[in-house]
Amino acid sequence: MLELRDVHSYYGHIHALKGISLSVEKGEIVTLIGANGAGKTTTLRTISGLLHPRHGSIWLDGERLDGLPPDIIVRKGVGQSPEGRQIFPRLTVMENLEMGAYTRNDKEGIRRDLEHVFGLFPRLAERRNQPGGTLSGGEQQMLAIGRALMCRPRVLLLDEPSMGLAPLLVETIFNIIRELNREGTTILLVEQNAAKALAVAHRGYVIETGHIVLSDNAANLRQNDLVRKAYLGET
Amino acid sequence: MTTPTTSLAQPTTTLATAPSAWRDALRIGLIGGVCAVLVALIGMIEAFSNRNIIAGVITLGTLLIIGSAFLSGYFATRSASDSPRAAEVIGRGALAGLMTSLFLTLLALFVNAVPTIRSMFINASPALVQLLTLGQGMPAGNLLLLVVGTMMGALAGLLQLVPPVFHRSLIIGVVITILIGMMQDLLRVTFQNWSALRPVSNFFFTSNGLAPAGAATIFALAIVFNVVWSQRGDRVRAGIRSLPPAQRRALNLGLVIFGGIILLALPWVVGLFFSEVLVNVGLFVLMALGLNIVVGFAGLLDLGYVAFYAIGAYMIGLLTSTSKEIVFAGGWSFWAALPFAIAVAILAGAILGIPVLKIRGDYLAIVTLGFGEIIRLLAQSDFLKPVLGGSRGVELIPKPAIGPFEFAGPQELYYLILAGCVIAVFVSLRLKDSRQGRAWMAMREDEDVAQTMGINLVNTKLLAFMIGASLAGIAGAIFASKLAIIYPHSFNLLISILVLAVVIIGGMGSIPGVILGALVLVGLPELLREFSDYRLLLYGAALVLMMLVRPEGLWPEEARQRELHEAEEEVSLSEKLADDEELAREGATG
Ligand SMILES: Nc1ncnc2c1ncn2[C@@H]1O[C@H](COP(=O)(O)OP(=O)(O)OP(=O)(O)O)[C@@H](O)[C@H]1O
Numbered sequence: 039m040l041e042l043r044d045v046h047s048y049y050g051h052i053h054a055l056k057g058i059s060l061s062v063e064k065g066e067i068v069t070l071i072g073a074n075g076a077g078k079t080t081t082l083r084t085i086s087g088l089l090h091p092r093h094g095s096i097w098l099d100g101e102r103l104d105g106l107p108p109d110i111i112v113r114k115g116v117g118q119s120p121e122g123r124q125i126f127p128r129l130t131v132m133e134n135l136e137m138g139a140y141t142r143n144d145k146e147g148i149r150r151d152l153e154h155v156f157g158l159f160p161r162l163a164e165r166r167n168q169p170g171g172t173l174s175g176g177e178q179q180m181l182a183i184g185r186a187l188m189c190r191p192r193v194l195l196l197d198e199p200s201m202g203l204a205p206l207l208v209e210t211i212f213n214i215i216r217e218l219n220r221e222g223t224t225i226l227l228v229e230q231n232a233a234k235a236l237a238v239a240h241r242g243y244v245i246e247t248g249h250i251v252l253s254d255n256a257a258n259l260r261q262n263d264l265v266r267k268a269y270l271g272e273t
Numbered sequence: 274m275t276t277p278t279t280s281l282a283q284p285t286t287t288l289a290t291a292p293s294a295w296r297d298a299l300r301i302g303l304i305g306g307v308c309a310v311l312v313a314l315i316g317m318i319e320a321f322s323n324r325n326i327i328a329g330v331i332t333l334g335t336l337l338i339i340g341s342a343f344l345s346g347y348f349a350t351r352s353a354s355d356s357p358r359a360a361e362v363i364g365r366g367a368l369a370g371l372m373t374s375l376f377l378t379l380l381a382l383f384v385n386a387v388p389t390i391r392s393m394f395i396n397a398s399p400a401l402v403q404l405l406t407l408g409q410g411m412p413a414g415n416l417l418l419l420v421v422g423t424m425m426g427a428l429a430g431l432l433q434l435v436p437p438v439f440h441r442s443l444i445i446g447v448v449i450t451i452l453i454g455m456m457q458d459l460l461r462v463t464f465q466n467w468s469a470l471r472p473v474s475n476f477f478f479t480s481n482g483l484a485p486a487g488a489a490t491i492f493a494l495a496i497v498f499n500v501v502w503s504q505r506g507d508r509v510r511a512g513i514r515s516l517p518p519a520q521r522r523a524l525n526l527g528l529v530i531f532g533g534i535i536l537l538a539l540p541w542v543v544g545l546f547f548s549e550v551l552v553n554v555g556l557f558v559l560m561a562l563g564l565n566i567v568v569g570f571a572g573l574l575d576l577g578y579v580a581f582y583a584i585g586a587y588m589i590g591l592l593t594s595t596s597k598e599i600v601f602a603g604g605w606s607f608w609a610a611l612p613f614a615i616a617v618a619i620l621a622g623a624i625l626g627i628p629v630l631k632i633r634g635d636y637l638a639i640v641t642l643g644f645g646e647i648i649r650l651l652a653q654s655d656f657l658k659p660v661l662g663g664s665r666g667v668e669l670i671p672k673p674a675i676g677p678f679e680f681a682g683p684q685e686l687y688y689l690i691l692a693g694c695v696i697a698v699f700v701s702l703r704l705k706d707s708r709q710g711r712a713w714m715a716m717r718e719d720e721d722v723a724q725t726m727g728i729n730l731v732n733t734k735l736l737a738f739m740i741g742a743s744l745a746g747i748a749g750a751i752f753a754s755k756l757a758i759i760y761p762h763s764f765n766l767l768i769s770i771l772v773l774a775v776v777i778i779g780g781m782g783s784i785p786g787v788i789l790g791a792l793v794l795v796g797l798p799e800l801l802r803e804f805s806d807y808r809l810l811l812y813g814a815a816l817v818l819m820m821l822v823r824p825e826g827l828w829p830e831e832a833r834q835r836e837l838h839e840a841e842e843e844v845s846l847s848e849k850l851a852d853d854e855e856l857a858r859e860g861a862t863g
């Protein structure tokens with residue numbers, strides 16, 4: 039469904055992605071794991087059009103995405119929950135969610151999706167009129183995910199949804215990711231928490247300094263020596 | 274004596290008794306004193322002493338002298354309202370007031386002893402000494418000033434101890450009395466136009482300042498009204514809200530009609546001179562509403578906004594002028610030229626917008642600043658003189674007319690500018706609550722995230738620049754036909770800065786705030802001609818003060834108020850953590 043073919047991205051002269059190829063099939067959860075600075079966020083930014091690749095191509099259901107501006111890519115069905123819960127701090131929870139549905143016009147559908155998001159995150163419903171910036175870290179993460187859902191994405195890109203959350207809350211977030219996938223959302227999940235990510239994902243890729251060094255199904259990756267040493271902290 | 278350790282343990286109760294609080298009072302008194310000396314040396318006290326606030330009692334100059342002591346006392350005691358010991362708060366206020374008045378006293382003694390100082394500070398005159406001794410001559414007046422200053426500081430301290438409602442009411446009472454005293458010319462002229470109101474006018478005003486009894490009445494009314502409103506206001510508002518919709522709509526309609534009638538009657542009520550002031554205020558309201566869309570809604574800092582004002586004015590000038598010196602002088606009517614003026618301003622907005630699409634923050638400010646200067650220099654250049662008139666400008670611009678009715682004087686032009694402002698308010702209100710308004714708000718918060726919500730940054734930015742430019746273009750068009758002649762130097766950087774100051778002081782993004790800002794920054798100085806020399810200084814001071822005391826502006830927009838007061842209303846960090854724990858527990862069980 040979503041496919042990257044030999045994608046190279048640069049920040050000025052910094053060669054951040056050195057030929058990334060990966061694919062996400064419909065209905066899958068695919069995880070991209072890697073150390074700090076490996077290029078995970080850069081990969082997601084390249085997919086969503088905030089960064090344009092210099093070489094390679096990106097495809098969504100046979101349509102080329104690379105080179106298109108971000109707002110068009112969202113309309114094509116790629117939703118993103120950015121790294122570090124970048125919600126709009128001064129807008130209320132409700133306004134943040136409405137911003138997520140910016141590309142849509144179907145009032146009825148938006149209302150239903152709002153209910154759906156509030157169903158997934160009852161805490162957001164309680165705080166609907168509170169400014170996003172005054173939410174707790176966990177609530178902000180929920181808001182970022184909920185906002186990404188409001189554009190009805192066919193593919194949802196999640197950048198470290200568990201970052202900085204207490205262990206119990208991490209559990210909650212991963213439960214919701216699983217739930218979303220059961221409802222039919224295809225998910226590309228970037229994570230530092232490799233153990234949790236590999237537990238929910240069907241397949242995974244390991245990225246190191248801009249290269250994909252490993253790819254396999256999640257069960258095999260969990261057994262892999264390199265993954266166990268470097269990312270699962272086992273000896 | 275408290276030891277440092279106990280004061281650490283109980284910060285709120287012991288802080289007030291700590292010696293550092295006294296030191297703070299001393300420091301603030303000192304700062305106040307330096308400021309007051311500066312104000313005296315640049316001649317403000319003397320200039321303002323010609324303006325009687327209350328006839329025979331106090332002038333604006335004297336008010337500055339004793340007001341500086343009061344303000345020192347006020348700021349020295351501001352954070353100590355929860356202090357257990359009243360005497361101490363009053364004492365600290367008194368100390369700060371004494372310090373400030375001591376500086377002024379020393380200044381008086383110094384100027385008196387070294388008259389040659391005048392060659393350096395031209396305002397250090399005997400008249401100033403006279404004012405600084407409160408008219409009582411040398412030793413006695415010095416002592417009097419010190420005593421009055423101390424009392425003022427103590428009074429400010431005392432004010433911190435009364436309940437907040439009264440505290441606020443008293444301050445509002447004083448401010449309103451002073452404001453009415455400053456605007457006496459306007460009010461008196463207005464009252465004199467209606468013979469029935471003349472006795473009222475004579476009760477409140479003398480020919481020079483408020484009558485003492487009138488001042489007392491205004492003060493008392495302001496306080497009573499404020500106290501009553503703070504107790505009953507919520508109930509009144511709730512009452513209005515609980516009215517059936519039909520009645521509420523009728524009430525709103527009534528208010529709008531009432532406001533409309535007042536606005537329409539205004540130029541004839543206040544007379545010719547004040548209509549001129551109104552027209553100038555209106556021009557700035559129009560421009561500030563436009564800049565508010567760019568800066569307030571979309572968050573794009575534009576320092577070259579005057580360019581669009583200039584373009585609107587020059588387009589009208591060129592198309593309508595009958596001058597022989599301009600090659601392309603069109604001799605059109607105002608109405609025929611207006612659409613072109615607006616269109617060209619919009620085009621200029623797009624032309625500025627395209628190159629700055631990728632530029633953010635400080636860099637954007639610098640580029641737009643340059644754009645404004647380029648437009649002015651083009652208008653001034655000798656090269657374009659045959660077309661744009663060079664530094665001699667464009668002359669013979671006719672007045673707009675509808676049939677036989679000509680917008681000849683300020684009282685007629687007022688309606689033109691009022692129409693412009695009404696359109697601008699309408700456009701702003703509609704945009705603010707629209708999809709476009711939300712796109713701007715999102716872009717203002719975070720451009721990248723806004724893009725991933727599906728917002729097209731190019732269109733969103735360009736639209737902000739273009740709408741902002743169109744309103745400035747209309748203002749420029751009216752400005753040109755008002756003056757009948759325009760010069761390049763009318764369109765200098767100061768206009769951009771003033772419009773920006775209006776937006777910031779009024780409240781970025783807030784429509785009523787921007788209107789209020791224009792009234793305060795443009796209207797007040799024109800009512801007080803003594804201000805004119807100090808206009809820029811006062812703008813600067815007002816901006817600094819606003820940023821320190823009330824950064825969200827006089828009448829803030831909701832979202833911005835939220836941002837700036839987040840820290841206050843925000844749940845503390847530990848509370849947030851507790852929230853997260855609770856959340857996790859819910860998740861684990863659910
Ligand atoms: N705006 C930028 N300008 C220049 N270099 C950048 C920029 N953003 C990222 N980089 C560089 O690109 C590389 C990849 O960064 P990226 O943010 O993709 O890492 P990441 O895998 O998401 O890491 P983390 O897990 O810490 O979020 C890093 O070396 C980083 O320094």
Ligand SMILES: [Mg+2]
Pocket residue numbers: 078079080121
């Ligand atoms: Mg990252």
